[in-house]
Amino acid sequence: MSKLKIAIQKSGRLYEESLQLLKDCGIFVNNGKDQLKVSVDNFPMEIMYLRNSDIPQYLEDGVVDVAIVGENLLIEKGKNIKTIQKLGFSKCRVSLAVPKEVETDELSYFQGKKIATSYPNTLKNFLENQGIVSDIHVISGSVEIAPNIGLADGICDIVSSGSTLFKNGLRETVTLLKSESVLAQTPRLSSEKEAVLEKLVFRIKAVLKAKNSKYILMNVPNEKIQKVSEVLPVLKSPTVIPLAEEGWSSIHSVIDEERFWEVIDELKENGAQDILIIPIDKMVI
Ligand SMILES: Nc1ncnc2c1ncn2[C@@H]1O[C@H](COP(=O)(O)OP(=O)(O)OP(=O)(O)O)[C@@H](O)[C@H]1O
Ligand SMILES: O=P(O)(O)OC[C@H]1O[C@H](OP(=O)(O)OP(=O)(O)O)[C@H](O)[C@@H]1O
Ligand SMILES: [Mg+2]
Numbered sequence: 367m368s369k370l371k372i373a374i375q376k377s378g379r380l381y382e383e384s385l386q387l388l389k390d391c392g393i394f395v396n397n398g399k400d401q402l403k404v405s406v407d408n409f410p411m412e413i414m415y416l417r418n419s420d421i422p423q424y425l426e427d428g429v430v431d432v433a434i435v436g437e438n439l440l441i442e443k444g445k446n447i448k449t450i451q452k453l454g455f456s457k458c459r460v461s462l463a464v465p466k467e468v469e470t471d472e473l474s475y476f477q478g479k480k481i482a483t484s485y486p487n488t489l490k491n492f493l494e495n496q497g498i499v500s501d502i503h504v505i506s507g508s509v510e511i512a513p514n515i516g517l518a519d520g521i522c523d524i525v526s527s528g529s530t531l532f533k534n535g536l537r538e539t540v541t542l543l544k545s546e547s548v549l550a551q552t553p554r555l556s557s558e559k560e561a562v563l564e565k566l567v568f569r570i571k572a573v574l575k576a577k578n579s580k581y582i583l584m585n586v587p588n589e590k591i592q593k594v595s596e597v598l599p600v601l602k603s604p605t606v607i608p609l610a611e612e613g614w615s616s617i618h619s620v621i622d623e624e625r626f627w628e629v630i631d632e633l634k635e636n637g638a639q640d641i642l643i644i645p646i647d648k649m650v651i
Contacts, residue, residue: 370412387453422443434550453547458525465537479518489542576649586614
């Protein structure tokens with residue numbers, strides 16, 4: 367069977383969670399120190415450790431078949447690359463920021479100004495669409511220092527917690543785009559590799575779905591089963607199991623993690639007791 371070549375970041379923000387995701391998918395990687403190309407024993411896959419910033423080009427050229435990469439980078443490089451699946455980690459945004467003393471949050475502040483960035487294409491396209499003409503100064507890192515050393519009037523860079531901006535006396539004003547890690551695919555893939563990719567995506571979806579869901583169990587008086595079931599957002603219908611104590615049942619179901627806090631009070635009001643929430647390892651629907 368053809369091996370699917372997957373690129374993941376060699377080191378940096380995406381590395382740990384990319385490997386963890388593969389592990390959760392049952393794909394175990396034995397890294398030798400400084401080994402940049404690694405085979406996997408239990409899945410037809412070969413892993414290449416690359417720089418995040420080089421990955422879009424490798425995908426476009428077909429040197430790798432798929433990759434885990436920051437969505438913002440695919441946008442910046444503007445390549446013909448298909449995003450197959452959002453992966454939910456390394457969430458960030460690309461934003462404009464100004465020295466905190468600047469009084470306005472308006473984009474018009476940047477008219478005729480100098481902006482330092484590592485994302486020149488993203489910025490150029492955004493400013494063009496908004497009818498703003500600025501002087502874009504490209505630097506490859508430590509962008510937040512630029513206004514402090516008189517290099518620029520503002521910056522355009524990645525923001526997550528906002529702490530780097532804060533520590534450097536800057537304030538986020540306009541968000542250009544939101545990003546997270548994604549699984550992306552080269553434009554051409556053989557049907558054999560497509561089949562391997564399908565298996566991988568199936569596993570990833572099961573892992574992601576499970577991460578966002580919880581198994582919920584509670585005890586309910588029999589006459590309240592109907593009411594409680596109506597409150598529960600369920601997959602099909604809840605599992606109802608009689609308890610040893612007459613007149614009581616245990617209700618089991620699966621609930622979105624985010625919805626849990628919304629419905630918990632309603633469940634209690636409708637007679638649910640002894641509510642347990644349990645993590646789910648994998649979920650195949
Ligand atoms: N502070 C952050 N919080 C969350 N996600 C981030 C943050 N900074 C970057 N990212 C995301 O993680 C990706 C990788 O960032 P990282 O800084 O590790 O690598 P890089 O500097 O882009 O690349 P390289 O591997 O080429 O050195 C980015 O493309 C972005 O999508
Ligand atoms: O809003 P925050 O949570 O502070 O994160 C934002 C910072 O994180 C990224 O840098 P990184 O730490 O990846 O360093 P790098 O420039 O060397 O890639 C980004 O370039 C910002 O500087
Ligand atoms: Mg970085």
